[in-house]
Amino acid sequence: MSAGRRGQGAVGGTRLEYARAKLLLLMLLCALPLFGSLSLWWKGISVIPLVAYGAVSLLTFLLYWHDKRRARAEGRRIPENVLHALELAGGWPGALLAQQLLRHKTRKVSYQTLFWLIVALHQVYWIDRLFLENSPLSLF
Secondary structure, eight states, X not given: OOHHHHHHHHHHHHHHHHHHHHHHHHHHHHHHHHHXXXXXXXXXXXXXXXXXXXXXXXXXXXXXXXXXXXXXXXXXXXXXXXXXXXXXXXXXXXXXXXXXXXXXXXXXXXXXXXXXXXXXXXXXHHHHHHHSTTSXXXXX
């Protein structure tokens, strides 16, 4: 095998490793909200969080796709506040997936900072709800 092919294999292997790492991160981040939402549904409390995460994530993914198309065509863009509001409403898994698959909204530091704060807020909420609900340290 030539040196060039080995180099390509190493780069391809690295891309595959990054893709696997990103998929693992997405699954880990979704674990708490999914488990929490499922537990609310199983207990007969509410199906709304489970449905909302799925529906709003799909809507958010589609809006990212639309915004990416508009960015390429230099058309009217979707305001970042709208995207962030959808992420906050439970669409952050769809946003994270869209960011990675579409390579959209990944370089703007101010956008990413607020995005990751929203993700962290969801994680903290579910940690509190699932593990600290009866604790004196409970936040909500």
